[in-house]
Amino acid sequence: MKIIVFLKEVVDTALSLGTGLRNRLVFREGLPRRLNPHDIRALSIALDLTANAAADSSLTAVSIGPERVEKYLREALALGADKAVRIWGEDFRGLSPYQKAKLLYAHVSLAGADLVLTGAKSLDTANGQVGQLLAARLGWSCVSDVVAFEINTESGNIRLNRDIGRGKREILECPLPAVVTVKGESTHLPYASLDRLIESVESEIEVLSLAELNITSADLNQEPAPITGLMAPRPRPHRVPTPASSLPAFDRVLKLLEGGITKRRGKMLEGSTEELAEQLYELLVTEGVIRPAADR
Numbered sequence: 001m002k003i004i005v006f007l008k009e010v011v012d013t014a015l016s017l018g019t020g021l022r023n024r025l026v027f028r029e030g031l032p033r034r035l036n037p038h039d040i041r042a043l044s045i046a047l048d049l050t051a052n053a054a055a056d057s058s059l060t061a062v063s064i065g066p067e068r069v070e071k072y073l074r075e076a077l078a079l080g081a082d083k084a085v086r087i088w089g090e091d092f093r094g095l096s097p098y099q100k101a102k103l104l105y106a107h108v109s110l111a112g113a114d115l116v117l118t119g120a121k122s123l124d125t126a127n128g129q130v131g132q133l134l135a136a137r138l139g140w141s142c143v144s145d146v147v148a149f150e151i152n153t154e155s156g157n158i159r160l161n162r163d164i165g166r167g168k169r170e171i172l173e174c175p176l177p178a179v180v181t182v183k184g185e186s187t188h189l190p191y192a193s194l195d196r197l198i199e200s201v202e203s204e205i206e207v208l209s210l211a212e213l214n215i216t217s218a219d220l221n222q223e224p225a226p227i228t229g230l231m232a233p234r235p236r237p238h239r240v241p242t243p244a245s246s247l248p249a250f251d252r253v254l255k256l257l258e259g260g261i262t263k264r265r266g267k268m269l270e271g272s273t274e275e276l277a278e279q280l281y282e283l284l285v286t287e288g289v290i291r292p293a294a295d296r
Contacts, residue, residue: 001057001151001176005046005117006104007076008036009069010124035072038119041184046117047080049151058082062107064092064100070205078192078200085111085206091217098223101133106213108138114176115158120145120183131181141174144181 012032043061050059060083061076063069073084087103095103108116116138121128128144135142149160152173162170163183174180192200210217243255269279284290 001049001053001114002112003046003049003057003059003115003117004108004111004113005039005042005059005061005076005081006119006130007039007043007061007063007069007072008119008122009033009063009065009072010036010122012123033068034123035075036119036122038121038123038182038184040189042117042119042180042182043076043079044189045149045182047190049115050080050082053151060085060111060113062087062104064088064095064103073205074200074203075189075192077203078196079189080196083206084203085208087208087213089210096223096227097127097129098133098225099220100130101137102215102220103213104130104134105137106215107208108134110213116140116177116179118179118181120181128181131179135179138177138179141178142181143172143174143178145183146180147183149180 010033012034046059050057059081061073061081062085063073064087066088067086070084070086073081073086077084085107087107104116116131116134118131118134120131131144132142143160143162145163146160147163147169149158151157152159155173157173157175158178158180159173160171160180162172164170210220238259240255240259243252245252247255267283269276269283271279281290285292
C-alpha cells in the first residue's frame with residue numbers, strides 16, 4: 001500500500017489573531033508557527049498503518065511551503081516516513097484551498113497512491129476543503145472527519161470511524177483508492193530514536209516546482225470562486241416595535257428589553273443526497289446567504 005500524508009504549517013492560534021476586512025489572509029507576519037494538530041493525527045494514523053501493513057508499503061510526507069516547513073518533514077522521516085516532498089514556488093503566497101488541491105492533485109497523479117490522508121481542517125483558517133477538492137479532482141472516494149480506522153484484511157477495504165457531530169460516530173467501509181480527512185487534536189507523536197533523528201537530518205527532501213508538476217502559473221491562478229474578504233459574522237438582532245409613548249416608563253423599558261440578539265437555532269435535514277442538497281439550497285436562499293442567478 002502506498003500512502004501519502006499532507007502536512008501543513010499553521011499560525012499558532014494560542015495568540016490573538018486578526019483578519020483584514022478587505023484581506024483574504026490571516027495576518028501571519030512575526031507570529032509563531034506549528035504543525036496543524038489534525039495533520040499530526042493524520043501522520044500518526046499513517047505511521048500505524050505502514051507499521052502494520054505489508055513489507056512493500058510506503059509512506060510519503062508532503063508539504064506546501066518555504067524551506068522552514070522541512071523541519072516537519074524531517075520529523076516525519078525520523079518517525080518512519082520513507083520519503084518527504086516539499087512543493088514550493090516564489091509566487092505561492094496566500095494559496096487558496098482550490099489552488100492547494102490542484103498542486104496536491106498534480107503530485108498524487110505523478111507519484112501514485114492508494115490512500116491519501118489530510119487533516120480535516122487547519123487550525124488557522126479552518127477551511128476544511130482541501131481533502132474534498134483533491135478527491136473530486138482524482139475521482140476517488142472521500143470520507144471526512146475520521147477519528148480512527150483500520151484495514152479490513154478480508155475485503156482489503158478501510159474500516160472508518162467517523163465523527164458526525166453531537167457525540168455520535170459513524171462506522172463504514174470504503175474501497176481504495178480514497179482520500180480521508182482526519183480529525184483529532186490530542187494526539188502526540190512518538191519519540192524518534194537518535195539514529196533516526198540523525199538520519200533524517202542528512203536525508204534529502206525532494207523539492208517540486210510548478211514546472212516539475214506540469215502546472216503553469218496561469219493554470220494555478222484559474223480559480224472559480226476566489227475569496228475576496230474575511231470577517232466575523234454579526235449576530236442577527238431581534239427587533240421590537242417602538243413602545244407607545246402612552247405606556248409608563250417602566251413598561252416601555254421592559255418592551256425594549258425584549259429585543260436583543262436572536263438565539264441560535266438548529267435544524268436537522270433528512271432525506272437522500274439529492275433531497276438534502278435541494279433542502280440546503282432552499283434554506284440558504286431563504287436565509288439570504290445566496291441569491292439565485294435570476295436575481296443577480
